[in-house]
Every structure is written in structure tokens, then in C-alpha cells.
Amino acid sequence: MAYELYYWDGLQGRGEFVRLALEDAGAEYIDVARESKNSGYGMDAMMKVLNSKTEPHIPFAPPFLRDGELMVPHVANILLYLGPKLNLAPKDEGLRYVAHGLQLTIADFVAEVHDTHHPLATDLYYEDQKDAAKIRTQNFLDKRVPKFMKYFERVLAQNPHGDTQMIGDTATYVDLSIFQIVDGLHYAFPRAMKEFGAQYPRVAAIHDAVLQRPNIAAYVDSERRIPFNESGIFRHYPELDQDA
């Protein structure tokens, strides 16, 4: 049975980290909110789950994955669950906790990316918190991006199996997520990221290697890949980027 991925239509957002894993593995999945209402899916189907008064295990927010009876919420949790099934997790049981830890660090980074344009409140418009966004983004670019990226560089440098994957000796869902955050940073902050490849060569190489995986290359070129846009996590607001 196909996996059902529930996430907002019209943006990559957090759902994209799950899509990349499903696409890379060539797994059968239904992107529920993007399907037509006639097929029994669509946005209504997602809202029905979110607002259900009877579901025993309601998610707080999308994305969530339904696999038969099981409902798994949160990106990192979904990847923890799917990783072994999609052959995108370390074989070793212990290493799976390490991979999950890396994914949770990526989740924290993604939350910080979101807060660059929404530092004061998620439910206020960006336009109403622009000044705060400018301060937060500058700190993000000056301090937080280097802190996270230097960490990921160290993780790669100290991987006993070599620096061509984030953990163990084969590609995992963590590498796919690294691709996504690097791709997103380049979209959102093209000026600030100009030297990214020179500054963080190992991380940049992961991005490029993932993009050469046949199923990812095909996906990125397909209509299934929603382009980055200003409804997502990574938004290109030129006024927030580093000065030219």
C-alpha cells in the first residue's frame, strides 16, 4: 500500500525532506493535499485528520505520514520510521539514533531559518516584523549558519567511513536533508552564500552528490518538485540577504 504524506500544497516546506526520501527510494506515495478532491484526497482530507475528534493519534501539524493504521508526525520521526524501509538508514541499530540526532539538528536549523522571516510571531505577516527579521537574519547569517555548517563539516571530517556521507558508509536520509538545506540557503540568501562551496567544501559536496543521484535528479526536474517560493521555509527576501 502506498504511503500517504500529508503536507500543505503549494510549498516545499518541511514536507520536502520527506518527499526527497520517498523519491530517492522510488517509493509509492500519495502527496495527499496535492491530489484532487474527487480522488478522496486533497486539502479536505488533510484537514479532516487534523480536526478529527475521533482519531486516536492526532498530529499537531503537518507533515505527517500515514502507513496503514499508523500515523507518524514530525519530519525527523517520519524519516526515522521510513529510513530502514527505504534503505536510507544505517544498518546498525545504534547508528540509527546517531542519524536521528543529526536529523534533529537539521530540524533545529530549519526552525531557525523559518524564524529569520518570522522572529516575533508565526501568525503575524512578515511585513509586520521586517525590522526584527533584519536583525535576526543578520545574526543568523553571521553566527548561526557558520555554527551549524562548521558542525556538519566536522561530522563529515570525523566520519570514520569517510567524508562522502554524513554517517556510516552509505548515503542516508540525512544526506538528502543536507542537500535540501544547502539548496534552500542558496535560494534564500544568494549573496551570503556566494562563498559557501569554499567555506564548507564537504557539506557542499554532499549537496552536489545528492543532486547526481538519478532519482533525485529526475525528481528535481519534475513537476512534482514545487519551486522554492515565499510561502515556504526558505524565502528569498533580498532585503534580508547580505548586502551586495
Place this chain on the structure above:
Amino acid sequence: MAYELYYWDGLQGRGEFVRLALEDAGAEYIDVARESKNSGYGMDAMMKVLNSKTEPHIPFAPPFLRDGELMVPHVANILLYLGPKLNLAPKDEGLRYVAHGLQLTIADFVAEVHDTHHPLATDLYYEDQKDAAKIRTQNFLDKRVPKFMKYFERVLAQNPHGDTQMIGDTATYVDLSIFQIVDGLHYAFPRAMKEFGAQYPRVAAIHDAVLQRPNIAAYVDSERRIPFNESGIFRHYPELDQDA
């Protein structure tokens, strides 16, 4: 062998969610950074891991848990790992993903609590972002606390096994974490939380029930429980609380 918990000394912070599980289970553990240097532990031991150039699996930040050779970072990941060992997780494999999802929602909430006093930058002083903190906190109290707490109320109300635990039919680490966030909210925002018990009766009842668990009651009264303070996640800045 005793578990080694690595977390900053002097604050409850994120480490407290792990301590509560270890304490409730009566597990043997070493709170590494709080031990003396002479014993081979202490802050230096923690920094040695964080700064290691040779560890194969370095954490991004505390807390992390060492169990023999395995290093598990991130609160929710640590609880995922410890839960079954401490008899604080659902027996059912599938439900463990649901419990983990709840814990990740708690982790998101905790990050939002942190950002009430640090909306612009983690490495700026609170004093340098007080105005932004005021706006963010007001939105947090008006919108975010209700959103999360109503969700937790629904989770309890829709638990097929009854509303006296967050998941399944026995207490899990998720209940312990609910205790901690309710306790923290009362500490940080006593005025805004005055009606908490009436507004969110099921969540409040979880807090009270956890506090009656013998090992938690003993722990909370012990010197091992660091009092809430203004170095932690939950900080009592009266000017951020709801007006009297």
C-alpha cells in the same frame, strides 16, 4: 553501567526532561557536568566531548547521553532510546513513534518558550532584545500556549485508553515532560497561568499526577533538582508576564 547524561550545570534547561525520566525509573546515572573534576567528570569532561576532533559521533549541543559506546544527542532522541529500557515507553512498536511525535511537539514548544526571551538572537543578552521579547511573549501567551495546550487536551481526550496518560494505558516519558512544561509555565508566567487548571484540566491533572509519583516527588524535593532560574528555558521576567 551507569548512563552518563551530559548537560550544562546550574540550570534545568533541556537536560531536565531526561533527568525526570532517569529519576522516575530510579536508573543509575551520572550527571556529568555537575560532578567534580577529580572524579574525571565535570564541565571539562563535557567540553572534551563537544570539542573532540576524534569522536566519530559528535553532538551539536547538550544534552546528550552516553551509554557505553553509543552517544545519543537531543532530548526527544534520548527519551526514544531510554523509554523502553526505563519502562517509560509504550510496549507497542508503532505507538513508540506516536509517543516520539508527541515528544517532538513538546520540543517545539520548548524552543518557543526559549524564544520568548531570545526572539532575535541566542547570543545577544535578553536585555538587548527586551522590546522584541515583549511582543513575542505576548503572542506566545495569547496564541501559542492555547494552541499547544488545546492540542494536548485533545490528545488526552481522544486517547482510547483514557485521559489519565498522554498515550496508551500507562504513564510514559511524555507525561513526565508534560509535567515539566506545565511546571515551567507556572514558574515563568504565574499571572498568565492563573487559570491554567480550569482552562486545561486534563493537562493540569497530568502535571499533578506526575508530581505524586514517589520517585518524582522525592526528586523534586532533593538537591538534585536545580530550582528554576533565569539561566534556563523557563525564566521569570515579571515584565514579560501578563499584566496584573
